[in-house]
Structure formats: C-alpha cells, structure tokens
Amino acid sequence: MSQLKRNNSQISETFVDHLEQHGVSRRGFLKFCSSMAAALALPTGSADVMAEALSAAKRPTVIWLSFQECTGCTESITRSHTPTIENLIFDFISLDYHHTLQVAAGHQAEEARDMAMKDAYGKYLLIVDGSIPTKDGGVYSTIAGRTNLSMLEEAAAGAAAVISVGTCAAYGGLPMAKPNPTGAVAVTDIVKDKPVMNIPGCPPIGLVMTSAIAHFLTFARLPDMDELGRPKAFYGDSIHDRCYRRTFYDQGLFAKAFDDEGARKGWCLYELGCKGPTTHNACATMKWNEGTSFPIESGHPCLGCSEPNFWDAGSFYEALSVPQGRVGETVLKAAAVGVGVGVAAAALNRSNKSAAVEGRETMTVEDLKKES
Amino acid sequence: MEVNELLIWARGPAFNMALAIFVFGMLLRLFEIISLGRKSDLSAARDSGLSGGLRTIFSRSLPRKTVFAREPLRILNGYILHIGLFVVIFFYRPHIELLGLDLAGLSSSVIDAVTVITILSLFAALLMRLYSPVLQHISTVGDYLAWLITLLPLITGYMAYHHLMLDYTQMLAYHILSVELLLVLAPFTKLTHMFSFVLARWYQGYLAGRRGVES
Numbered sequence: 001m002s003q004l005k006r007n008n009s010q011i012s013e014t015f016v017d018h019l020e021q022h023g024v025s026r027r028g029f030l031k032f033c034s035s036m037a038a039a040l041a042l043p044t045g046s047a048d049v050m051a052e053a054l055s056a057a058k059r060p061t062v063i064w065l066s067f068q069e070c071t072g073c074t075e076s077i078t079r080s081h082t083p084t085i086e087n088l089i090f091d092f093i094s095l096d097y098h099h100t101l102q103v104a105a106g107h108q109a110e111e112a113r114d115m116a117m118k119d120a121y122g123k124y125l126l127i128v129d130g131s132i133p134t135k136d137g138g139v140y141s142t143i144a145g146r147t148n149l150s151m152l153e154e155a156a157a158g159a160a161a162v163i164s165v166g167t168c169a170a171y172g173g174l175p176m177a178k179p180n181p182t183g184a185v186a187v188t189d190i191v192k193d194k195p196v197m198n199i200p201g202c203p204p205i206g207l208v209m210t211s212a213i214a215h216f217l218t219f220a221r222l223p224d225m226d227e228l229g230r231p232k233a234f235y236g237d238s239i240h241d242r243c244y245r246r247t248f249y250d251q252g253l254f255a256k257a258f259d260d261e262g263a264r265k266g267w268c269l270y271e272l273g274c275k276g277p278t279t280h281n282a283c284a285t286m287k288w289n290e291g292t293s294f295p296i297e298s299g300h301p302c303l304g305c306s307e308p309n310f311w312d313a314g315s316f317y318e319a320l321s322v323p324q325g326r327v328g329e330t331v332l333k334a335a336a337v338g339v340g341v342g343v344a345a346a347a348l349n350r351s352n353k354s355a356a357v358e359g360r361e362t363m364t365v366e367d368l369k370k371e372s
Numbered sequence: 373m374e375v376n377e378l379l380i381w382a383r384g385p386a387f388n389m390a391l392a393i394f395v396f397g398m399l400l401r402l403f404e405i406i407s408l409g410r411k412s413d414l415s416a417a418r419d420s421g422l423s424g425g426l427r428t429i430f431s432r433s434l435p436r437k438t439v440f441a442r443e444p445l446r447i448l449n450g451y452i453l454h455i456g457l458f459v460v461i462f463f464y465r466p467h468i469e470l471l472g473l474d475l476a477g478l479s480s481s482v483i484d485a486v487t488v489i490t491i492l493s494l495f496a497a498l499l500m501r502l503y504s505p506v507l508q509h510i511s512t513v514g515d516y517l518a519w520l521i522t523l524l525p526l527i528t529g530y531m532a533y534h535h536l537m538l539d540y541t542q543m544l545a546y547h548i549l550s551v552e553l554l555l556v557l558a559p560f561t562k563l564t565h566m567f568s569f570v571l572a573r574w575y576q577g578y579l580a581g582r583r584g585v586e587s
C-alpha cells in the first residue's frame with residue numbers, strides 16, 4: 001500500500017493512464033465496468049458511460065476515518081473479489097488517509113489527512129466506519145488526541161459526500177447496543193448538511209462497498225437509496241426473498257437443530273433464528289469471498305446485521321416470531337393478579353347479594369291489602 | 373420510531389403488556405361469571421349433571437338439524453370461520469414456534485389459502501349481520517369491534533407475507549401489534565367466548581343432565 005500516500009502530480013493522473021501503467025488492458029477495464037454496472041443493476045449502456053467517466057476521471061481524494069469499530073469493514077473491503085477489481089479500486093481513487101492501510105503513522109498520518117483535506121476541499125469523498133461516541137464530550141474514542149466527534153465534524157465540512165461503511169457508522173451498531181455506555185451515534189446523527197450514503201452490514205460485502213464508490217465516481221452523485229439511506233441496488237431485496245432455502249420455508253420444512261436431518265438436507269433456518277425475512281442485504285445474490293457462499297449457505301441463520309438495532313433484537317438463535325422478554329413470568333404475574341382481583345370481585349358480589357337478601361323486607365298479606 | 377425499533381417493541385415490551393392484560397382480563401371475567409351464583413336446585417337429580425355437562429361441551433359443536441335447516445348459511449359460515457382461524461393460528465410454523473407447541477405445521481400455500489377463505493368468511497358474516505333485520509336489531513358496537521379486531525391480524529398477516537403495500541418488516545410489526553390489540557380487547561368484548569363457551573355449555577349440559585333430559 002505504498003501508493004496510498006501520493007503527491008499531487010499522481011493525483012491528477014487519470015484512471016486509465018494509471019491502469020495502463022499497471023498492465024491492465026482496456027478490454028479488462030471494460031469488463032470491470034460491465035460487472036460494476038451489473039452489480040449496481042444499472043440499465044444497459046451504463047457500462048459504456050461508466051467506462052467513459054472512469055477513464056476521464058482524475059483520481060479523486062478519499063479520506064477514510066475509522067471511529068468506534070473493529071476493522072472488520074476494512075478486512076471485508078480488502079477482499080472485494082477478483083483481484084483486478086481490488087487493485088482497480090485501490091488504484092483509481094487516491095486513498096489519502098486510512099489507519100489500517102496507510103504506511104504513514106503518527107503525526108505524519110495526521111498531516112497527510114490535513115493536507116488532503118485542504119487540497120481537495122469541497123471535493124473529496126469521506127468514508128467513515130465505526131460509530132461516534134458523544135457522551136462526556138466524546139472522550140471514549142480519540143485519534144491523535146482529538147475526539148472522533150470533532151474529527152468527523154471537521155472532515156465532513158469539506159466533503160462532497162459521505163459514505164458510512166458498516167452498520168456502526170450507518171446506524172450506531174454494536175457500540176450503540178443497550179445500554180450504550182459511550183453514547184454512540186451514527187454518522188447521520190452528526191452530519192446533516194451533506195449527502196450521506198449508508199452501506200450497512202457487519203461487515204458489508206466488499207464488492208458492495210467498491211461498487212457504491214464506483215457509482216459515485218462515475219455519476220458524481222450517490223446511487224438511488226431507500227429510506228434508510230442504503231443503495232437500492234444492493235439492499236432492495238430481503239435475504240429471505242432471494243434465499244435459495246426459501247422453497248423449504250414455503251413447504252414448511254425447517255431445520256430444528258444445527259446437526260439434525262433437516263440441517264443436513266439444507267432446510268430453512270427460520271426456527272434456528274434466521275432474521276432473513278426482515279433483513280435487506282445482497283448476501284443471497286452477490287455472496288461472500290469471491291462469490292463462494294454466504295452465511296445461510298454454510299448453515300448459519302442470518303443475524304440481520306445490516307438492519308438498524310439488530311444488536312438489540314433479542315437472541316440470534318430464536319425465531320423471529322418468538323416474543324422477547326420474560327413471557328412466562330408475565331403470564332404468572334398477570335394470572336396471580338387476575339385471580340386475586342377475581343376472588344375479591346367474587347367476594348364483593350356475594351356480600352352485596354347477601355346484604356340484599358338480608359335487607360329484604362318481609363311482606364305480609366296485610367301489606368298487600370293496604371291502599372297506597 | 374424506525375421500523376426495526378417498532379418490531380423490537382412489538383415483539384418485546386408490547387407483547388408482554390398485551391399478554392398480561394389478556395391473562396388478567398380473562399381470569400377476571402371468568403371469576404365474574406362463576407361468582408354470579410346460581411340458585412341451588414333443590415329437586416332430586418335424575419341423572420348425573422357431571423356427564424351431561426362434559427358431553428355438552430363437545431356436543432354443542434355439532435349443529436342441530438332443526439336449527440341448521442333454518443339458518444344453513446350462517447352456521448356453515450360459522451364453521452368455516454372458526455376452523456379457518458384455528459388452522460391459521462395453530463398450523464403456521466412461525467406461530468407454532470411462537471406458541472412453543474410441537475405440531476407438524478402446514479405449508480405456506482395451504483395457510484395462505486385458508487387465510488383468504490377465513491377473511492372472506494368474516495366479510496360474509498358482516499354482510500349477514502348488516503342484512504338481517506333481527507341481527508341488526510341486537511347488534512352493538514361491541515359486535516363490530518370484535519369483528520374488526522379479528523379481521524386485522526388476518527389482513528396484516530396476509531399482506532406481510534405477500535409484501536403488499538408496506539415493507540415486510542413494517543407490516544410484520546403491524547401484524548404483531550394487531551394481535552396485541554386483539555389480546556388486550558378480547559377479555560372485554562364478546563371474544564371472551566374463546567374460553568367462556570366451555571362454562572356456558574357445561575352449565576347447560578349440567579342442568580339438562582340433572583333433569584335427565586337430552587341437551
């Protein structure tokens with residue numbers, strides 16, 4: 001990754017020049033554009049537009065800030081499949097700051113960030129992974145003595161657009177799980193005046209991240225997004241709707257344990273806690289690790305990792321339809337109160353009745369004869 | 373509230389609250405009925421009230437010929453409605469999982485078809501109520517409320533499964549919430565009959581049994 005820190009002359013070199021230098025043919029490049037266009041579900045002809053835009057593109061500055069995170073998202077993006085695509089992505093943007101991937105460290109790294117921000121003010125793409133702690137002035141995560149909060153505010157001010165990578169940056173993620181000790185929030189809770197795209201997932205699929213970035217570079221705008229700020233091309237369908245085990249769900253055939261006959265036969269994992277029905281992501285179609293498989297294919301239920309609050313949605317291994325909380329206790333307590341009040345009401349009824357009986361005045365024939 | 377949050381709330385705190393009200397309310401109503409008290413029957417029993425009561429709990433599930441001849445449609449529709457509800461509640465796998473039962477379950481397409489039939493039968497029941505002068509006379513707001521809160525879970529469940537109108541997650545949340553509405557209101561509407569029918573039938577059978585007549 002020595003290329004990550006570049007001087008200005010390199011930044012102005014176009015993408016295609018750069019590819020040629022690295023021995024990537026125009027044909028290979030076009031192929032890449034077609035696969036990107038397909039991944040983004042763009043209309044036919046878009047691959048050409050993309051190729052044209054990308055070949056003319058000056059390698060734009062990208063600043064990647066990592067806050068309260070686990071580096072899983074970076075691990076994932078480095079596995080963006082087919083090595084050529086991985087190289088392309090790292091080569092056609094100028095990744096000027098990224099904790100894990102940059103060579104520079106300490107003050108040099110921070111200087112590189114400052115310089116990149118100044119040089120490309122208003123034009124750079126800001127990528128964030130990790131949530132931002134806000135409690136106690138944001139002291140729970142700092143970089144070079146600065147809080148994540150102040151670093152984000154400063155970097156977002158000069159960004160053309162922001163991409164929140166991973167569920168932590170997009171929705172708060174695991175750091176935000178109850179009781180949220182650091183007061184973690186999502187990027188959109190801080191950045192209100194810039195276009196922000198969410199690429200959630202814990203982590204997101206590498207190819208989804210790179211494709212979304214490519215879209216921004218091609219069309220100079222973020223792709224169509226859903227109400228949760230996710231690109232529709234990747235998050236438009238639920239895992240369940242694209243799951244190859246769906247036919248078993250519909251037939252009512254379910255694995256009930258990880259090692260039972262149903263599991264061996266590849267039946268639906270709903271009863272083992274699969275959150276596929278309420279989870280929007282591209283796992284079932286794009287798959288992981290160069291299209292090898294995805295969690296459900298290897299026998300594990302979906303955790304719902306690309307949805308807000310998935311961390312507080314109860315056990316990963318309980319079916320979606322199973323209520324959460326102490327249901328047994330609820331029933332017992334309610335029953336006890338119900339019986340108690342019921343007995344009291346019954347006693348009241350009885351005493352009212354016997355009072356009425358006692359209060360009865362006896363009538364005699366004489367009474368009836370009386371003229372009123 | 374964001375949809376995932378709504379779903380979490382519906383599956384957790386809301387469900388527990390609704391269930392508590394349901395259990396509390398139903399027990400209260402049952403005590404209320406039992407504690408009404410009956411006049412003691414001073415005549416000598418001709419036969420056992422016990423067996424008469426038990427038998428009647430089940431025998432009243434079958435239509436009487438004379439009654440059936442008078443209102444065949446209404447009675448048939450009643451069967452369709454109740455059996456339909458029973459099937460969709462107890463034989464859909466996610467519901468079985470929720471109830472913690474050990475039942476086989478039916479395929480989604482069968483449940484789907486039964487749901488449609490049940491919804492249609494609810495509408496048929498409504499039409500019959502609206503077009504029968506007698507029923508119109510004795511119908512109260514409670515009757516229409518009971519109808520509505522029975523319909524909502526069916527409709528929302530169907531729409532969630534078919535992704536109609538709203539996103540699945542949101543519709544699923546509404547489906548669960550509609551069931552919770554049913555749980556909360558059931559003890560205070562005529563839907564108490566889901567339990568009290570046993571008491572009512574038992575009492576009829578018991579009285580008839582003591583008198584030695586058929587019930």
Ligand code: SF4
Pocket residue numbers: 239240241243244245246247249267268269270274275276277296301302
């Ligand atoms: S395994 Fe999960 S996503 Fe696949 S069909 Fe079953 S419930 Fe749906």
Ligand code: SF4
Pocket residue numbers: 201202239279280281283294295296301302303304305306
């Ligand atoms: S299958 Fe579900 S939990 Fe697993 S990565 Fe995909 S969205 Fe996340």
